[in-house]
Each structure stands twice: as C-alpha cells, then as structure tokens.
Amino acid sequence: MMEMTKIVKTVANILFPLTLIFGLYIVAHGHLTPGGGFQGGAVVASGCALLLVAYGSQWVFTRIKEKRLATFESLGAISFITIALLGLVFSMVFFGNFLAGSTLLFGTTPATGSTLADFNTGGVLPLMNFAVSVKVIAGLFVIVAVIAYASSIKEWDQ
Amino acid sequence: MEKRTIATIFVFAIVAVFFFFGILLLHPFGHPGDAQMDDYMIVHTQNETGTNNGVTSIVFDYRGFDTLGEATILFSAVAGVMMLFRRVKK
Numbered sequence: 001m002m003e004m005t006k007i008v009k010t011v012a013n014i015l016f017p018l019t020l021i022f023g024l025y026i027v028a029h030g031h032l033t034p035g036g037g038f039q040g041g042a043v044v045a046s047g048c049a050l051l052l053v054a055y056g057s058q059w060v061f062t063r064i065k066e067k068r069l070a071t072f073e074s075l076g077a078i079s080f081i082t083i084a085l086l087g088l089v090f091s092m093v094f095f096g097n098f099l100a101g102s103t104l105l106f107g108t109t110p111a112t113g114s115t116l117a118d119f120n121t122g123g124v125l126p127l128m129n130f131a132v133s134v135k136v137i138a139g140l141f142v143i144v145a146v147i148a149y150a151s152s153i154k155e156w157d158q
Numbered sequence: 159m160e161k162r163t164i165a166t167i168f169v170f171a172i173v174a175v176f177f178f179f180g181i182l183l184l185h186p187f188g189h190p191g192d193a194q195m196d197d198y199m200i201v202h203t204q205n206e207t208g209t210n211n212g213v214t215s216i217v218f219d220y221r222g223f224d225t226l227g228e229a230t231i232l233f234s235a236v237a238g239v240m241m242l243f244r245r246v247k248k
Contacts, residue, residue, distance in 0.1 A: 031209045036217065038228070066240070073236050077229055084222060095222030100208040109208040122209045128218045128225075135229060139236045150243045 002152070003056035012054035019047030023137075030129035031122035037129040041136025048141045057149040066149075069142040076135025083124055083131065099123035 003009075026033075026040030052060055087096030100123030101109050108120045185191060199216060207215040217225055 031211050031214050033211065034213070036214050070236060070240055073233070077233050080229055081226070084226065095219065095226075097207050097219050100206065107208070110204055110210055112204050115210065117210055122214075123207060123219075125207065125209055125214055125218050128222075129214070132225070132229065135232065139232045142236055143239045146239055146243045 003059060004054055008054045012050050016047050016051055019050065020044055023047065027129055027133040028126075029117075029119075031125040032117040032119070037132030038136055040129075041133040042140060044133070044137045045140035045144070048137070049144045052145055052148055057145055057152050060145055061149060066142050066146050069138045069145070072138035073135055073142065076131050076133075076138065080128060080131040080135065083127055087124065097123040097125070099127075 023040045023043030026035035026043060027037055028040075030036035030040065084095045087098050088094045090096065090098035099105065099107055101107060102123075106120055106122050106124070106126050108118055110118055110121050199220060200212065203209065203212045203215045207219045209215040209219075
C-alpha cells in the first residue's frame with residue numbers, strides 16, 4: 001500500500017494519539033465501565049491500522065518487525081494462562097480470583113449495590129484485561145500489517 | 159439428471175430435515191427459562207469478584223474458560239497469517 005497525501009497524514013497524526021488514549025482508557029477501566037481487554041485492544045489496533053493506511057506498510061515495517069509483534073502476542077497469551085494457573089495454585093480453582101478480598105493489589109471489595117467506582121477493586125480482572133489487551137493489540141495489528149505488506153508487493157517469486 | 163445433482167439434492171434434503179426439527183425444538187421466543195444462575199451472579203458478583211462491572215466479572219471470572227477459547231481463536235488466526243505470509247520478507 002503506497003503512502004497517502006499530506007492531508008491524510010496530518011489527520012492521522014492528530015487522531016492517532018487520541019485513539020491510543022481512548023483505547024488504553026477502555027482497557028484500564030475494564031473492570032469499572034463497559035469494555036475490557038478485547039474492546040480496548042481492538043480500538044488501539046484500529047488506530048495502528050489508521051497509521052498503516054496513512055503511511056503505508058513499508059514505512060511501518062521499517063519501524064517494527066512483525067516477528068516482534070508476534071512475540072508480544074504470545075507474551076499476552078502466556079501471561080493470561082499464567083494468571084489462570086496462579087488461580088489454580090492459590091484458590092484451588094482454574095481462573096480462580098485469588099486477589100479479590102485480599103489486602104494485596106486490586107484487593108478491595110466494593111459495597112453491594114450501586115457504588116462509586118474504585119479503581120483498586122476487581123482482583124485479577126484488571127491484570128487479565130491488561131494481558132488480553134496486549135494480545136489483541138499485537139494480534140490484530142500484525143494480521144492487518146502483514147496482509148497490507150503482502151498486497152503491496154508488485155511481483156511475486158512464482 | 160446427473161448422479162452428482164441427485165446426491166446434492168439428497169444431502170440438502172437431509173440437512174433441511176435436521177434444521178426443521180432443530181427449529182421445532184427451540185425454546186419459545188419471549189419466555190425465559192430458569193434464572194437461578196443469573197440471579198446468583200447478579201446478587202453475588204460484587205462480593206465474590208470485587209468488581210462493579212458484572213459483564214467483565216462474568217467474562218473473565220465466572221466464564222473464564224470461554225475467554226481462554228476466544229484467546230485461542232485469535233492466537234490461531236495470527237499463527238495462520240504468519241505461516242501463510244512467511245515468505246514475504248525475503
């Protein structure tokens with residue numbers, strides 16, 4: 001995909017940080033507001049796809065290698081399963097919420113009913129949101145970027 | 159008629175019969191079934207998972223195994239794309 005005109009690049013420069021902030025906000029507040037790891041990760045990955053459209057896949061692949069993105073995707077999957085297995089270790093249940101109700105990180109329990117949102121709640125849910133968001137950002141971006149790069153090549157070997 | 163056309167019609171008829179009986183066995187629309195599980199989750203979500211967002215608590219805690227399968231789907235999609243386009247970077 002060739003790079004586009006200066007107008008598209010300028011609009012992408014303005015919109016990309018805003019998209020990034022909005023997606024990371026959805027990820028970070030996944031246990032308080034609608035959204036979560038998948039949705040916020042999809043928002044951030046669409047911002048990266050905007051960059052890909054404006055600047056072209058050749059420009060993107062001089063900045064980041066797709067092998068590195070695939071490594072991030074695997075790291076997200078591994079940390080997700082690791083948190084689930086830690087639940088098996090500490091609370092005897094696979095995907096057990098061993099941090100909820102404890103005094104550790106994210107351990108506060110909110111009062112029953114409609115309460116004010118407290119960021120320090122949720123047990124392992126914020127950690128799982130973060131792991132899934134890393135996985136979704138890297139996974140969706142590497143799919144879009146590799147397909148865009150493959151479609152930009154004029155001549156194939158065979 | 160060709161044998162292949164007859165076989166196609168036969169297979170489609172079998173599938174249609176299965177779909178028809180499957181639709182007959184569906185739950186009647188507008189009449190929810192037992193709700194003990196939903197009521198339990200609505201009442202106990204804040205105590206057990208410490209989360210104000212009930213949907214996230216179900217997705218990542220009560221039904222975490224489904225989320226693991228969802229993550230596996232994305233992982234296999236990325237693995238398939240990387241395998242298909244592995245010769246691109248030569």
